[in-house]
Amino acid sequence: NVSRPSATSGADELFGGLLAPGFDRRTCLSRYQSPHYYKHSPYAPSPHLLQKLRDYEARHRKCGPGTPLYAKSVDHLRSGSSSSTEDDECNYVVWIPYNGLGNRMLSLLSTFLYALLTGRVLLVQSTDDFTDLFCEPFPGGTWALPPDFPVADMSRLGARSNESYGNLLDDKKISNDLAKATAQSVPPYVYLHLAHDLRRSDRRFYCNDDQLVLAKVNWLLLQNDFYFVPALYDMAEFEGELRRLFPAMESVAHLLGRYLFHPSNSVWGMITRYYHSYLAQAEERIGVQIRMFSWASIPVDDMYDQIMACSRQEHILPDVDGDEANTTSAAANGSSKSKAILIASLRAEYYERIKSTYYEHAAEGGGGVGVFQPSHEEKQTMGQRSHNQKALAEIYLLSFSDVLLTTGISTFGYMSSSLAGLRPTMLMIAKDHKVPETPCVRAMSMEPCFHMTPDVKCHGKEVNKEELSRHVKECEDVPKGMKWI
Ligand code: GDP
Incomplete structure (x- = not known):
């Protein structure tokens, strides 16, 4: 209860439906109390965004760690066999922390939006310095990647890694030629190196046709330190949906930030x-x-x-x-x-x-x-x-x-x-x-x-x-x- 003198009284506890009800308040006080502290809430979430968030939460509950579908996808990954999103009901993007906290929050927020747009489940590699910062954002499940995740030592991943999208393209292990791409089998996971030292071929992540290829990959591991939302608008695959989600374009980080981040x-x-x-x-x-x-x-x-x-x-x-x-x-x-x-x-x-x-x-x-x-x-x-x-x-x-x-x-x-x-x-x-x-x-x-x-x-x-x-x-x-x- 924050009936304090200068916290805004009567503020909408769930930010106009942005936040789902039903969490245990005690585990994450900020989730319910922060709306009383903000002085400005210039944009209400669109009904389409609210629907998309509720759909996402249902997907996370169905596919998140601890569920049979998660276990099945991880088995696939462990077996190392080529697979495709058609074989798996659930697809994932794993976010790897990198750089300072502001960079991390912006790249995590962008990755969450990417998960919303591509029907994936967002999981976060919890390094020791990234724990006890934020509450779990999704009801009924965790976003923390379990420690037994089969891709070992993810901190070694970088621009030179063989599994990076850029290197897979350069080595012709994956094709972004759409005619070939529909028939090709893709690796069980692809590493997306989008940090500031990315290479020319890594930049192909920002191309529409390459997104159609990446859509076939069951597991994407993503490392970056940027707010890459503006580049998502530049892809025909996402542009229309983004406009429906955010009729006011300057509201993306505002709304998703308030949705996703709740201090521990x-x-x-x-x-x-x-x-x-x-x-x-x-x-x-x-x-x-x-x-x-x-x-x-x-x-x-x-x-x-x-x-x-x-x-x-x-x-x-x-x-x-x-x-x-x-x-x-x-x-x-x-x-x-x-x-x-x-x-x-x-x-x-x-x-x-x-x-x-x-x-x-x-x-x-x-x-x-x-x-x-x-x-x-x-x-x-x-x-x-x-x-x-x-x-x-x-x-x-x-x-x-x-x-x-x-x-x-x-x-x-x-x-x-x-x-x-x-x-x-x-x-x-x-x-x-x-x-x-x-x-x-x-x-x-x-x-x-x-x-x-x-x-x-x-x-x-x-x-x-x-x-x-x-x-x-x-x-x-x-x-x-x-x-x-
Ligand atoms: P950026 O480098 O300014 O883009 O911001 P980042 O948050 O990505 O990285 C800077 C890091 O330096 C922060 O995450 C903090 O660890 C530290 N830092 C920078 N400015 C401040 C500050 O004003 N207060 C505190 N407590 N830490 C800061």
Whole structure:
């Protein structure tokens, strides 16, 4: 029960039917409580999406680990014999975690959508650092891949693996010529290497005809670190269905993120303790995510100046009294609302500076300003569960903001904005370690950016490119990245 002062009372517990009822509340408190914390829910799920999710849940119950159909498919795989989806009632896509938490959440979400579109069951390889982060999302079954899964040592899979789709094509062990493909027998599993170091032939995953071939494969193992949803719209096989599922194109990650991700009770405890101790009392919460990439680093002073210049330009942080440069924005902003500024960053310096600013100067309009930072881990650490739990807690705390200022290119920031249902203002990234001329931009949509374009020549049926170009734009923060608006 969260009848707390600033959690939205009366919020729809199941997000307008997005979430299925019938879970044991105690096992996953966030599932029922998080709707009270979000400040924006701009898109309701379409009836078609709701139907598709309920169908998916039924499929997962029928085919998931522990069921006779799962055992049968695994037997097939263990025997190593060529098979085809026609022999098996259930087909699977196994997601292999890779890279930081934001990357993982975006690629997992994309893989779930791929499973929805292709009638597969999504299973997740649970590495130690990826456990006790999220609750089970599907009623009556687990998404965790059982440890006795017959493909041994999946962490060895990479661009060079013989079982990768690209290498299978290059070695002529599988054909994407549709005339041959219908008759050919395909391997029991194919590894899809879609991470940033993918090769040219791996990119064929993004072609319509290749999808028709992959549809014959019983088990797909997929590793990537991108939000690849925008490329799914570019395949005739999926485009129409995607439009029916998401009439508002910028709602994909927003709705699927809220459907799929529910912080575990341990992480939810961190989130709610922090929220009620520091943020709940404020009338407005401003989330600020500051990410300094080593390949684009600038001095702390310069970054602080960039944040302040952006804030003045977009009226994000409260202006301070006596700052002449701010008089115009102060007039536009002048209110006496109490505000909480939540800083998420690996470093403490920005928090220290922003906190000092509001200690040394009064905010215009006189409202109280609190500045808070839950952690400063100093550096990104791989493979450590407690580090990932803090990151997840902060992604969620940011997503409960009224206003968001995030860092461009950062998937951590993308995920908070999509969950929040907000188009963030994004800090631009330094080029050649020089402060960018434009400090920040307002995002065109709350959809994350796909950091690469598939850039592959495909054969076969194409989507209407003119229609496509109206909705797909180059990302504000990543040249050559694709984004839906
Ligand atoms: P990206 O690299 O910004 O796209 O985001 P990722 O989430 O994929 O990877 C960055 C990782 O660094 C996170 O998952 C965290 O482990 C860590 N990290 C980066 N920024 C923060 C932060 O503000 N707070 C916390 N707790 N961890 C962070």
